[in-house]
Amino acid sequence: MTKFSDLTRMPDARGHFGAYGGRFVSETLSFALEELEETYAALRDDPDFQAEFDHDLAHYVGRPSPLYHAERWSRELGGAQIWLKREDLNHTGAHKVNNTIGQALLAKKSGKPRVIAETGAGQHGVATATVAARLGLECAIYMGAEDVQRQKLNVYRMQLLGAKVIPVESGSRTLKDAMNEALRDWVTNVDNTFYIIGTVAGPHPYPMLVRDFNAVAGREAREQSLKQIGRLPDALIACVGGGSNALGLFYPFVEDEDVAMYGVEAGGDGVETGRHAAPLAGNAPRGVLHGNRTYLMSDEGGQVSETHSISAGLDYPGVGPEHALWKDVGRVNYVAANDKEVLEAFRELTHVEGIMPALESAHALAYAKVLAPTMRPDQHIVINLSGRGDKDILTVAKLDGIEI
Amino acid sequence: MNRIDQRFATLKAQGRTALIPYLTAGDPAPQYTVGFMHALVEAGADIIELGVPFSDPMADGPVIQKACERALKHGTRLSHLFAMVREFRSQDTDTPVVLMGYLNPIERMGYEAFADQASEAGVDGVLTVDMPPEEADEFGPVLKARGLQSIFLVAPTTSDARAGTISAHGEGYLYYVSLKGVTGAATLNVEEIDEHLAPLRKLSDLPLCVGFGIRDGATAAAVGKVAEGVIVGSVLVGQIAACVDDPAAIAPRLKDIMGEMRQALDA
Numbered sequence: 169m170t171k172f173s174d175l176t177r178m179p180d181a182r183g184h185f186g187a188y189g190g191r192f193v194s195e196t197l198s199f200a201l202e203e204l205e206e207t208y209a210a211l212r213d214d215p216d217f218q219a220e221f222d223h224d225l226a227h228y229v230g231r232p233s234p235l236y237h238a239e240r241w242s243r244e245l246g247g248a249q250i251w252l253k254r255e256d257l258n259h260t261g262a263h264k265v266n267n268t269i270g271q272a273l274l275a276k277k278s279g280k281p282r283v284i285a286e287t288g289a290g291q292h293g294v295a296t297a298t299v300a301a302r303l304g305l306e307c308a309i310y311m312g313a314e315d316v317q318r319q320k321l322n323v324y325r326m327q328l329l330g331a332k333v334i335p336v337e338s339g340s341r342t343l344k345d346a347m348n349e350a351l352r353d354w355v356t357n358v359d360n361t362f363y364i365i366g367t368v369a370g371p372h373p374y375p376m377l378v379r380d381f382n383a384v385a386g387r388e389a390r391e392q393s394l395k396q397i398g399r400l401p402d403a404l405i406a407c408v409g410g411g412s413n414a415l416g417l418f419y420p421f422v423e424d425e426d427v428a429m430y431g432v433e434a435g436g437d438g439v440e441t442g443r444h445a446a447p448l449a450g451n452a453p454r455g456v457l458h459g460n461r462t463y464l465m466s467d468e469g470g471q472v473s474e475t476h477s478i479s480a481g482l483d484y485p486g487v488g489p490e491h492a493l494w495k496d497v498g499r500v501n502y503v504a505a506n507d508k509e510v511l512e513a514f515r516e517l518t519h520v521e522g523i524m525p526a527l528e529s530a531h532a533l534a535y536a537k538v539l540a541p542t543m544r545p546d547q548h549i550v551i552n553l554s555g556r557g558d559k560d561i562l563t564v565a566k567l568d569g570i571e572i
Numbered sequence: 573m574n575r576i577d578q579r580f581a582t583l584k585a586q587g588r589t590a591l592i593p594y595l596t597a598g599d600p601a602p603q604y605t606v607g608f609m610h611a612l613v614e615a616g617a618d619i620i621e622l623g624v625p626f627s628d629p630m631a632d633g634p635v636i637q638k639a640c641e642r643a644l645k646h647g648t649r650l651s652h653l654f655a656m657v658r659e660f661r662s663q664d665t666d667t668p669v670v671l672m673g674y675l676n677p678i679e680r681m682g683y684e685a686f687a688d689q690a691s692e693a694g695v696d697g698v699l700t701v702d703m704p705p706e707e708a709d710e711f712g713p714v715l716k717a718r719g720l721q722s723i724f725l726v727a728p729t730t731s732d733a734r735a736g737t738i739s740a741h742g743e744g745y746l747y748y749v750s751l752k753g754v755t756g757a758a759t760l761n762v763e764e765i766d767e768h769l770a771p772l773r774k775l776s777d778l779p780l781c782v783g784f785g786i787r788d789g790a791t792a793a794a795v796g797k798v799a800e801g802v803i804v805g806s807v808l809v810g811q812i813a814a815c816v817d818d819p820a821a822i823a824p825r826l827k828d829i830m831g832e833m834r835q836a837l838d839a
């Protein structure tokens with residue numbers, strides 16, 4: 169049995185989180201990944217590197233982000249007190265920028281003049297295009313053609329920032345296909361290109377370094393809880409696509425056994441319908457995709473399943489390998505919220521608190537509506553409000569029958 | 573002796589270079605694959621690489637991506653590939669067959685079940701594109717126990733240290749990826765390939781076969797001068813794509829291309 173303290177010592181030297189993770193890539197990329205691993209190993213504990221990272225987070229991103237007590241919504245739900253970790257207030261409007269700031273520093277050290285990224289909702293693409301603009305790097309963003317349609321605002325935002333947005337027409341035309349195409353680009357241009365992966369997935373060392381860069385949110389939330397609540401919260405909730413905002417919040421609390429954790433995946437039409445993007449909550453089989461072993465939605469022949477979710481950022485058949493381990497050892501409860509519940513939560517927070525969440529983040533809110541009423545008013549839940557909802561206005565308007 | 577080792581021993585004695593075609597199984601539909609395999613052998617194939625279609629072929633360019641899509645539209649899966657190889661073996665007991673693909677279909681089936689059925693069907697080697705030797709410590713022995721050879725890739729970016737690890741784990745032949753890129757990419761620099769193969773020869777006794785970018789007799793012959801084998805994929809698969817509505821035209825076209833390469837290699 170893995171003790172929770174063991175979870176702080178993951179991954180092992182080969183990038184494995186128990187049975188998960190690893191480096192399942194075609195040989196051409198092995199060298200680039202070894203190089204990245206070495207670069208990061210040298211910088212991880214380098215005070216100068218950390219100072220530069222912290223400086224950028226403070227002065228460019230605007231950290232620390234507030235921990236906001238949603239008093240009115242808490243009262244309406246009639247149970248636990250709800251606290252929102254306001255990652256939506258970061259520069260570019262989501263948690264994604266924490267990671268791209270960190271990886272941009274690595275790209276700079278590598279001396280490579282070009283960065284690429286995959287994106288679903290466009291938030292990671294925007295955050296990548298942003299740091300690329302700031303550092304004067306050439307930037308190409310791969311985005312599924314379907315997501316290009318449903319996240320038009322972010323597409324234009326990336327273009328304004330000087331990035332080339334490349335729609336991906338293959339497969340299901342969503343996030344997984346964008347990642348395939350980004351990997352193909354990287355294999356081809358590995359000499360001059362740094363690949364900024366947007367979540368805690370991909371081959372080692374990405375799951376580890378993306379986690380480390382996002383963990384600033386959890387460290388802040390832990391400190392803020394002690395100060396503002398006077399103790400640690402009783403529960404944490406975050407949405408899980410690849411799982412970077414969730415791990416960012418959860419990781420610094422992993423040894424706090426009294427803090428319960430809930431990861432909320434995309435239930436789509438409902439996990440029972442098969443039309444969803446919830447590999448953990450839906451108990452998908454183990455599989456290998458995009459460089460790591462994890463829970464992966466695939467058919468009996470091992471073909472990766474098409475996924476369904478109202479939110480482009482969660483529409484992915486796999487999940488970061490560290491979450492797979494945390495599910496198996498029981499550290500986190502993985503649940504799902506379906507599209508309908510998510511939209512209700514999106515509208516509710518907007519009306520009651522004047523905060524419009526990203527549809528991804530609204531998955532976490534939807535589960536809070538289930539959990540909070542089962543708790544007492546002297547108990548506390550911290551939710552990662554991973555992003556703001558501006559990018560989703562067109563999607564919601566369309567559901568309301570409004571053309572903008 | 574494994575059919576692959578045997579084949580390379582024969583070729584060496586004859587002073588010839590191996591011609592290794594790749595086709596995606598089930599493309600354009602499963603009933604054609606075995607016929608294509610025989611046609612390839614008639615036109616001079618020494619070993620056949622049979623692609624296992626996958627929904628997310630990350631190391632492949634558009635030509636083989638589309639081949640996977642066509643094969644998957646007909647539901648081609650590993651159990652069908654085993655049936656194809658079995659049928660092929662009823663007429664051809666000599667030509668080695670290597671399954672080439674991605675790990676997930678194998679992972680889903682289970683390593684033992686896969687290896688049992690593959691060896692029973694008459695498969696000789698397995699090349700899993702997204703499984704470098706570091707991740708193969710479980711799968712490799714399972715294959716070996718059934719006499720199946722593990723074939724690995726070496727790339728222009730592979731360090732000498734890694735090349736050592738790879739050749740220590742590799743069997744059959746080393747598949748040298750001739751360029752940085754996905755399958756079907758264009759340019760090929762034979763001098764550069766030769767430079768990369770030289771240190772590999774010091775590290776490994778395995779035959780060196782070069783793939784990616786070989787498209788006609790001339791490129792095959794040029795690469796054939798520096799390697800023990802040439803692997804050709806996208807050009808052949810492109811013929812299938814061009815004739816999806818006229819499948820009867822495919823085998824003759826495959827034979828034409830193969831024939832030209834065979835002739836150029838043997839000249």
Ligand SMILES: Cc1ncc(COP(=O)(O)O)c(C=O)c1O
Nearest residue numbers: 291409410411412413481528555
């Ligand atoms: C606001 C927001 N939250 C969450 C996610 C999901 O990613 P992850 O699970 O890595 O946090 C995205 C991805 O696009 C996002 O934009």
